[in-house]
Amino acid sequence: MNHGTALLWKRRALSSLSTTRRGLPKEKMSENGMMSRAKVLTIDTMNPTVKKVEYAVRGPIVQRAVELERELSEGMKKPFAEVIKANIGDAHAMGQQPITFFRQVLALCSYPELLSDSTFPEDAKSRACRILNSCGGNSMGSYSPSQGIESVRQDVAHYIERRDGGVPCDPDNIYLTTGASDGIVTMLKLLVCGEGTMRTGVMISIPQYPLYSAALAELGAVQINYYLNEEKCWSLDIPELQRALDEARLYCNPRALCIINPGNPTGQVQSRECIEDVIRFAAKERLFLMADEVYQDNVYAEGCHFHSFKKVLFEMGPEYSETVELASFHSTSKCYMGECGFRGGYMEIINMDNDVKAQLTKLLSVRLCPPVPGQALMDLVVNPPQPGEPSYERFIKERTATLSTLAEKAKLTEQVLNTVQGISCNPVQGAMYSFPRITIPEKAIKEATEMGQLPDMFYCMKMLEETGICLVPGSGFGQKEGTYHFRMTILPPTDKLKILLNKVQEFHQKFTQQYS
């Protein structure tokens, strides 16, 4: 094959991705100087909705962080020794240890010859056998049904019943998914229809986890923003929901209301009363409720408790429990497991019409099935070692340690950030992030605007370049006009977190002074 062809086959490296630079389509000159023909798939012919997809958590600032890491590894001198990626809710990446029992069972499931190995505890072995028996050909390499392995769905149902104090759960309402994100996107696909002013509108909290806005953009649905109340610890106010809904009704057909509880990026844990109010609101306004509860075990603050939407719904009596349509989502990526790489998750769907369920089945079949190791892991999460079992002590120790460390870090983060003039941080009641408000001096805002950057992106980029700390600007999650925030995870190990918080403090003071 000739050299010219080889050269032409090397794709141009992606241009480095600050928000100010955009690659322009250029016509390719081939080796002999002739213009090559226009492509079939171009920026003009491609699906326009795909162009609207943005996902701040892995956006331009992360790409720059990766570049910096590479530069550091190549020996380039920087004002910092390492890049700290406090942008993504990835516990293991930050050194959190997996739950031993879970990994033992999964190893046994992967390579059953290990069942004869005496170093594995008996309960891990019996669990592995049980899981393998529910897999086709006794292998995790078989497809499962699209809805997920039946015995796993049954175990999930039992878990939900226990969690919710006995409120019944039908395994047929449980759908295992490829992470909670897959379930959320699939439900949105199901919900979105209509044209023009009848186009489906979906209410999402501001600030929000940008998967929602990305999915809505991609589906061409209407995003209806309702603002959480920063002054009241990011609480959800019904009047604000009403305002957002009433305005939206003028230009779209609002059908769903999404809540993240515990919240991302805000960390607030909704009170029971608030959840009841939301349910009443959804019932009155005939909205489908989507309750993203992936952080349900991550609750730290005194007096805060996780109340599942399902439980509260049923405790409100048949007037609500038989009518309000609800999907709640959970995942193996967060809580005390932190197993993001498994892509395990489930959704429970309440009061969905059977015909609609049939349509949902079609959408799920396109994915064939969720990853079986993730399903196996979910089975262990909902059905962990019990008192008396050989692995129980260790399990409880590991789980408690992880959760209490997170609680400490949540507290520490709030405390330190609140000592900084120009930074104010609401209590991190739950989840894995802090979302402090930052004051950006006018001069900095001006310089950012001149560069075509949003002020908090400008701030975060500067912080990255000067300290190596990668955060996500609040603009990636949404915030009230004229306010600025950043999202930082509380996941780095405590000693690193302390360093990180000090560096943030120093940077903020320096930045404020530089632009005063």
Next chain:
Amino acid sequence: MYLFTEIGSNVKNMKQLEYLVLAKQTKKVINELRQGVIKPYTEVIDVCWGDPHRAGIKPLSFVRQVLAACLYPQLLESDKLLVDVRQRAKRLLEACDGGSVGSYSPTTGIPEISQKVSEFIKKRDGGVPSYPENIYISPGSQWSLANILNVLVNPEASLRTGVLTPVPCHITTITSLMGMGAVVIPYYLNEEQGWTLQVEELQRALESVKGVCNPVALYVINPGNPSGLVQSRKSIQEVIQFVSEKRLFLLADEVYQDCVFGETAEFVSYKKVLAELGPPLSDTVELASFHSASKGFMGECGLRAGYVELVNVDPTVMQYIENLFSTFSGAPTLGQIALEVMTNPPQPGDPSYPLYKKEMQQIRTTLVQNVKRVYEVLNSLPGFSCQPVEGGAFAFPTIHLPPKAIQRAKEAGMEPDTFYCLRLVEEAGLLISPGCEFGQKEATYHIRFCIMTPQDTMVEILKRLSNFHTKFVKEFS
């Protein structure tokens, strides 16, 4: 009562799987067996999907050992696993953030693994360069395909986007297209000629939709599913010429590239043929080729890992494609590890190589025997005719159904071949797929079953099938 009954037409128009009714019947049959109901069989053989493990093929030891060590790194300290297993696991864990398979991987796949995939592709194609930046890993190849289709299919255009797809074609791609509101433009493979793809037929299909939709892409499956054809080099060249002429994006689903059994059949990739054709074709034809850890002899369907390699795609569009993959498509780490082993298996001299080689050879021998047996047995039975299975994971024979049976099916509101398969589950304990699930010429009927099974299972499958068919034909004579 239910407020939520309005569904978008795209979703409503998606075909419901025939499989669902068969699965329901199978569940009933299995329950009855559990309760001790006496049937002419003691267990149901499920060869409905391209799922070797389900059918009884064992996983490859090396990949499973590596997975176990990655999951539970304590195994790296012991001698229970061979040294190359431990080294591989160690290297892969180092490529994971935090040294754990539980962390998120970078948007488009773990870089070290994309690197190995690109090296595999380059080697496979005799040196044609492959670049990791053009490779995106996702939870299964269909997920990658859906992302690429998502970019190609424009829901806002006045004329709907059309994609040429083969008949027969495995159902997932069709449903995916319909769910996006695209128009499926069928082109019929030529059964009499062994399911070959004829350019005249592509031409006809394209012409048939003039003004009806905007064709943007051609989807080919090689080796075929369910057809079993391995495309000749000449045929691939013709397809490439065609897409270039007609300005179509080429989607090459090559997940069965490692399943080639015919004595004269040889898999050659679309990318390689494209490169061999040289400019201008080689620098203009836009191509996406798909592969997966689910197929081949590894058969790790449940781990969900596949990839797409993009060739000659506009760099600006690539950015948006990358965006799509990074927002919605994280591939599970274990699946990526399986992909790494698939593209970088044990080599001669490695401690694990002898066992790996033995297992691969056993599977190959089994499959070669199976396809031979299927061809001979089915073609000797009245009521069946089967094209040679050169590659892929399935046999897709024609079945001749008595008119009375067709009538009975229609009365029951069912496709005749679905009716046949339902009866087959109930009476013979054999779960296979009806041809209508994949598309077939009017008034022809087919069945599809997986040929990746242990040899004695295949013997049993053919026995049950032929016994059932004889009875069935008699009943409806």
